[in-house]
Amino acid sequence: MTTVYDFTVKMTNGEEKRLKQYQGKPLIIVNTASKCGLTPQFKGLQELYEKYKGQGLEVLGFPCDQFNNQEFDNIEETTQFCQLNYGVSFPIFAKIDVNGENTDPLFAFLKEQKKGLLSKxxxxxxxxxxxxxxxxxxxRYAPTTDPLKMENDLVRILN
Structure with a gap:
């Protein structure tokens, strides 16, 4: 059976990283954007990461520019923005597509596993x-769901 750990993703420097390195750890995987009205969610994601990383939690951020071009063109600008404005210390990966013909394979898998309210x-x-x-x-949580509202579900899988 395929799991998240079977996928490889690109880091910001173009190198590939096997998600198998996170085996045995709970993950929050999120498509992000630096210039979005929801960008302050980085704060909640970072809070969860800091609170639970000692119990193995990893948060993986994947910048995406498919929704009204709300991501910087340069990935270095993205990572600097996240670190300077929200103190993000969890990994931010290379920019990806989450929908369409160039959908990243990881996100294609995630969407198949948990469809949204109206579609995948x-x-x-x-x-x-x-x-x-x-x-x-x-x-799967909607874009408008505050990351801190995920905490009860996170704690349940940690126990």
Missing amino acids: NIKWNFTKFLVDQNGHVVE
Whole structure:
């Protein structure tokens, strides 16, 4: 059975990283954007990361420019923006597509595992997926869901 750990993603420097390195850890995987009305969610994602990283949590951010061009062209600007404005210390990966013919394979898998309310497509920036320690997608959260509202579900899979 395929899990999140079977995928490889691109880092900001173009190198590939196997998600197998996160095996045994719960993950929050999110498509992000730096110039979006929902961008302050970086704060909540960082709070969860800091609070639970000692228990293995990893937050993985994937910048996406598919929704009204709300991401910087230069990935270095993206990472600097996240660090300077929100103190982001969790990994930010290379910019990807989450919908359409160039959908990143990881996000194609995530969408198949947990469809949205009306379709499997991602509606906007900051769609969040909670993945358990076995690499299975356990929940999908709408872009408008505050990351801190995910905490109860996160704690449940940590225990």
